[in-house]
Every structure is written in C-alpha cells, then in structure tokens.
Amino acid sequence: QVDVPGGGDLLVGERDTGRIVRVAARGGKVTEVGSVPGVAAEEEGGLLGIAVSSSFGSDHQVYAYFTTASDNRIARMIYDERRGPGDQLGAPDTIFKGIPKGRFHNGGRLAFGPDKMLYATTGETGDKALAQDKASPAGKILRMTPDGEPAHGNPEPDSVVYDYGHRNVEGLAWDGAKRLWASEFGQDAWDELNLIEPGRNYGWPRVEGKRRDGAPVPPGYADPVLVWKPADASPSGLAYAGGSLWMASLRGERLWRIPLNGTKPAAAPQAFLQGRYGRLRTVVAAGDGALWLVTGNTDGRGTPRKGDDRILRLEVS
Template identity: 50%
Template sequence: MPHSPRSIGRALAGCVAIALVAGACSTAEPTAPVTTTGVGAGSSTGSGVGPGTDAGTQPARTTTAPPSSGTSTPSTSRRTPTAPARTPTTAATGPVTLLSGLDIAWSVAVLPDGSALVSERNTGRIHHVPKPGSGGKPSVVGRLPITRTEGEGGLLGLAVPEDFDADPVFYAYYSTDSDNRIAAVPWRDGTIGEPVVIFSGIPRGQYHNGGRIAFGPDGFLYVGTGEAGDTSLSQNLGSLGGKILRITPDGDPAPGNPFGGSPIWSYGHRNVQGLAWDSRKRLWASEFGQNTFDELNLIEAGKNYGWPEVEGRAGNPDFVDPVAQWPTSEMSPSGIAVGPDGAVYMAALRGQSVWRVPVKADGTAGTPTRHLQGTYGRVRDIHFVGDRVWITTSNNDGADRLISLPLSAVGVG
C-alpha cells in the first residue's frame, strides 16, 4: 500500500510542478490504441452510440421486461477545438459557457473557494475554472498519466474531500494499460503535484469502466466501478468490477463495510457513473442498463442490485429493484446531483437531457420530468453551485463545454 496521501500535500509542497501539455488532441475516437503517459494531462468520454452504454453497441440479451420504444441520435459532427472561454466577470441570468473546446469533459469537482477542477477524459488534462465573477481565466493545470485506448477509459472522476483547505489534495480515477485506479493529487499554487496511487486493480475494458468517485457525509470515498464488459464480475465478491466501493482517503477498506475487510459496499452493478447523497444521508446511484432499462438506485450496504441476472425492476426478493427506470433511449445516465429542492437530477447521455426525479422520505420516487432535451446534446455531469446549475456536455466533437445555467432550466423552483 503506498504511503498515506493525507500527508502528501505537506510532504510534496516543494515538488516540481507538472509540465503542461500545449498540443491539441484528436477530436475523434482513435481507430488504433493511443497511449498517453507521464504526469500532467486530462481525458474525455466516448460517443456512446449504443443503447445502455457510454460508447459502442453491446450484444443483445434476454431481459425480464420487454424493451421500450424511443430513439435519440447523438451528435456525430467533428469540429476544431476552440480556446477555453473566459470566466464571466458579471452576474448572469441566462446560460453562460464557463469552459469550452473540451475533448469530453467528464467530471467537475468544485473547490471550497468556488473555483472548480474539470477532467478531460481523452487527454488526461485537468482544467481549473476560477470562481465565476472573479475575472480569472480558465487554464490547464496538469495532466495525469492515463493510458487512452478506443472506448470509455481515460481520466474520469474527480473528488474533493471536506478537509481540502487544511490539506489541499484531491482525488482522480483514471485508466492505465492494465487497470483503473485512484490517485491522490496535491494542489499547489494553481497547479497539480505528483499523483500518489492509493487504490488500483479495478478492472478496465473498452467499455464499462465506471469512474465516478465522491466523498460521502461519513468522510469516506465512494467509487462506482463497471464490469468492464465481463458480466460475471458483477456478482463476484472477489472482484472489484461492477461494484460500489467504500474506502478511506488512504485507499484502505473503510471500517464498517459489509464484507469484512473488503472495500465492496454494494454489488450487482453494470456501470455506475453517478453518486450523490440527499439530506437524509441516503446514497443514490445511476446505473447504465443494456438494452432495456437504465436505473436510479437507492444504495444500501451489502445489497445486490441484480446485474446481470436482471435489468430494471424484476420483483425478485434476491435483488434490489431500482427506484426509477427509463428506456435506454431516454437516458444513459452519468453524473447525478441532489438539488436544493431535494430532488435527484440525472445527466442523460443518449437521452440528451437532464431528468429531475422527486424522491420521498420513504425512498420512493415521484414522477420524473425531463429538461433541456436536445438543447446541448449529451449531458455528462451536473452540479449545483450557489444559485446556478453547472452541466458538462459529452458530444465527443472536440467542442464540449462546461455551462452554467439558472436553476429554472432544470425545473428547480
């Protein structure tokens, strides 16, 4: 186990800053593997052209319910990346582009000072976006040592712990040539330091790499993983694939986990790309289905969420049914967030929307409503920041954006 990251922020205070990458990246998925190594770059996500998957069509399978109708065509245009947009210096009431020209912005992590870090899946670059209204300009602050191949791997989730101000270290989930892993990354004077790997061995594949990480109200790091295209991993408690994990900031299994010394918190997942807690400290997770249903799940320790035995609601007491489900044509969910009104908001890739799901005290859901349908194309991540909502696009056209919107745009109020 590598040395503790809770001390690396102080220990690496004088480390050499990461060299920034000035070259532009390809705006299309490579037809042959492309390896990016060394510290200091970001990445983005794939085209997600198949049902129930982020990128690529998956084989059909028998499910417990008939597929629902509905289609949605993702953007296939390719444009030359543009320069990052300047952070606005005045208050805005309408949509504002905070960052542009991205090769798939995958995750947004808001820092305590109101600025944010944005991961770029296909390049490994991390962008810093100053607090809106500060007059600052976005910049690339470093690059992580990803190995990028065709598909969904690369630089994925970012997470900021609650004690960031005291020990400025954030966390990143990314792909190598052999696995997916998590590193603690020091933040010093507007750049990133040398990442320290705290957790490795998460299965990686062309598809279904999971990638969402988030700190829970208990201070532990939760990790959404995918089954990397091997459905047998989801039900295998000896594998990290197809799970939600719960670990300490040092990468150890968190105390109180349901399977002894295992980092596994829940299992039977296909591809988890969204994690969020509500005011009752309940964990909600988005789940990519295959050909029939995408899901919103209420996560409980030690429970089995059914994949690949079931997809969507099955009424089988051996598995936990989703709280809400959608045809894959309407959803393909990635990032989620709990809004100021207590509803769960889900970013939809194939569905090219934001879905608002009212959730009740008993853990059931009200009627979901759809917002921004087709307005910005595929939506990857969503965060509520002050009196605004931030979303990232994932159109894989070299012109993806981080956009700030009024809360009313997604149904708040």
C-alpha cells in the first residue's frame, strides 16, 4: 500500500519484506524508512497496509496493518526523519490485534477518513461464516479511533465493526461529499463496487454481486453499485479524483474510471492502461489532479516485466 505523508512524497510498504520506503515525488529517489517487526509474509499475508496519521504534521505517526505468526493486527510507529535511513521508525505500538489470519483474504487496507477516524478492511480468511458473524472482526470494514478504540457513531458503541458481509475489500475512498466507497473481490461471478453505510450487510457469502434476473437483492442485504467479471477486474486500490472513482485491477490489468453523479455512476465505467503495465495494485490521489499507481507483477501471480514493480504517475482530468 502507499500513502502520502505531506510534501508530495510517497511512503510505500512492501508486503513480503515488511519494509517501508519513501519515494521522492520529484526524481523518484528511494530512501529506506525502516521495517515493521513481526511481519509473517506467507501466501497473501504480510505487510498489507500503511496509513499516515490524519495529524501527521504534529504526531508523526505511521500505521501499519500486517500479518503475524498468530493474527492480523494494526500497530503505529513514530516516523523520525532526523534518524538515519533504515532506522526512522520507532518501536511498534499495537492498537488492535486478534483479526483472524488465513492463507488468503486477509484484507489489509488502511485509511484515515474525513472524520479523522481510522478505517481498516479485513478479509474472511476463506472461512465464509466469519463475514456474517458480527462478533468477529473478519470480513468487515472496521472503524476506530487513532488509539484503536470503537469510534463514536459506530453501529454498536462497544465494537469497531462498521459494516459486515464482505469477502475481501482491498480499496477504500471517500468522494467529494465524504461518502465512503469500497472495492471488493468476488469469487467466481462478480467483483463489486459498494457504497458503504454503517451497519449494512453486504451479503457475502449469501449474495455475490447483483441479482441477474432483475429481482432485487433479498431484504437486509446492500446491493452493489457496480459489478465486474473477475477477469476484467479483481479490484485492489480505490481513489477519488476529478469527480470520479478510480479502481486498480489486478487480474484485469487495467484502471477503471467510474464517473459519479451523487451515489450513482454518471456514465458507464471506462478502462484505461489495459494490459500496458500488468497488474495494478494501488491507486492514490496525488492531490493535484494526478494519480499515483503501483504495479503488482512480482507477487508470484503476475508476469514481471523489465523495471517491475514500478510506481507510475498519471495525469487525469
């Protein structure tokens, strides 16, 4: 995952090594920041998400979601740029632990919302029943304070669970009206773009995608806004820029643009960069009308090309 700590540079986390590097927005110089201790990178586990604090200018905190030998967890570390390269991260302070881990579907996207609360996506680890179990943090979007406590306004005041019924959400983005959107891996039929509302049940494993016979989704389940065949998407990162959502696709090897009109698409999704750079893992708004893209071809599932993996900058309008 990638985040922007200020000044335009990027912080980039490496899943298999647990390493975090800083990439200069101008010139692309790479400086090692440090490594997250305790990362167990097996199958789809590892360092899965990073996010800088919404108060980074004053607290210098970097948050990480990662797999350990026993669970998935979230920790924060002080980032001290005055220290030497490779030694700029302080000791991790675990703020939330006990998220089930599995060979697959560990989730891992981290993001601070407009409300300055920390959001984290979790997978159901292949145990489908966990997605519908409100007592489990797996198969959910979690919302917590920067200290890892249940955030005020959550559906249940003593729980970090914000919504449930997810297979494996890998993208989070807020639009111009501060609405939360999420991109989600389906199984064999449909990948999804969902508008996230607190307390809603997004259906997995009971419902995948939209009902194709024209009938509504059964009562109690939220219907996705858009769906794709996995061959065209397998979505990962999600960003909002220029009035559109931008969704990075792994298996689909393309960047989808979804122009919005409120809570609905303003037009049919458009595909960009199809097959040009291979698997696209992460997309991040640069804040100046551009997007940062990170490829994911060296994860054992792609076909590495010369120069992979790489960070791309895309001007959008």
